Amino acid sequence: MNYQQIIDKYYPEDDALRRLLLKHSRQVTDRCLLIASRHPELNADTAFLEEAAMLHDIGIRWCHAPSIFCEGTEPYIRHGLIGAELLRQEGYERHARVCERHTGTGITIEQIERQHLPLPPADYQPVSIEEIIICYADKFYSKSRPDRILTVDQAAQSLEKFGHEGVEKFLSWAEMLE
Numbered sequence: 001m002n003y004q005q006i007i008d009k010y011y012p013e014d015d016a017l018r019r020l021l022l023k024h025s026r027q028v029t030d031r032c033l034l035i036a037s038r039h040p041e042l043n044a045d046t047a048f049l050e051e052a053a054m055l056h057d058i059g060i061r062w063c064h065a066p067s068i069f070c071e072g073t074e075p076y077i078r079h080g081l082i083g084a085e086l087l088r089q090e091g092y093e094r095h096a097r098v099c100e101r102h103t104g105t106g107i108t109i110e111q112i113e114r115q116h117l118p119l120p121p122a123d124y125q126p127v128s129i130e131e132i133i134i135c136y137a138d139k140f141y142s143k144s145r146p147d148r149i150l151t152v153d154q155a156a157q158s159l160e161k162f163g164h165e166g167v168e169k170f171l172s173w174a175e176m177l178e
Contacts (some may be wrong), residue, residue: 003054006090010058017069021057024143029053031137035177042129052098053134057143059083059099068143075118077103101126102135104159105166105173136173152178 011018032053036044059082062072074082083099106125113121126135139155142148150158152174159166 001051001092001095003051006055006058006087010061010086015069017061020068020143020146021060023146024141025054025057027141027146027149028056028134028137031140032133035133035137039177042133044129044133048094049130049133052095052130053137055083055087055092055095056080056098056102056134056138057083058086060143077117077119079103080124081119097127098131098134100124101131102138104162105135105139105169111163132173133177136170136177139170 007018007022011021029050032049033046036042036046036049057079059079060068060070060076062082063070063074063076063079064072065076070076080100080103084096087093087096087099101124103124107117107119107123108125109121109123111117112119126132139159140150142150142158152171156167156170156174159170
């Protein structure tokens, strides 16, 4: 798979959104590859990690988040589902699952129902080690502040607004991956 061709297809203009997507995706990818190199016992597929981390946010263009140059109409929480749909159309099911499972520390059907989230009722939690590593690495970088790298504590604190359950999951990942 050539992830650059997919990015070029959906982000053909050299504009602020593409540059932000590439910067953020590269930050996440580099952290994923560092984690994999530090933890060979996890047997993470590094080629897949690189591809999927570079594509995990491919769906942001269609969402409404003007502060990060996204001028679409969909709620931002749907960017993972949009990206998953795009990658499934391209024939990349495994990569699509990363897209739909990387938001927060994953989203449960109970959270969707309880919070009335605009998502189809399903379980969107990372399962494979590669999905977990990408979801974890993503939490250290914000597209709204692309030059800031969060610490584990800061990343955990940023998740608190979504519920303590996600914070606990993130901290357990930190124990395994740091």
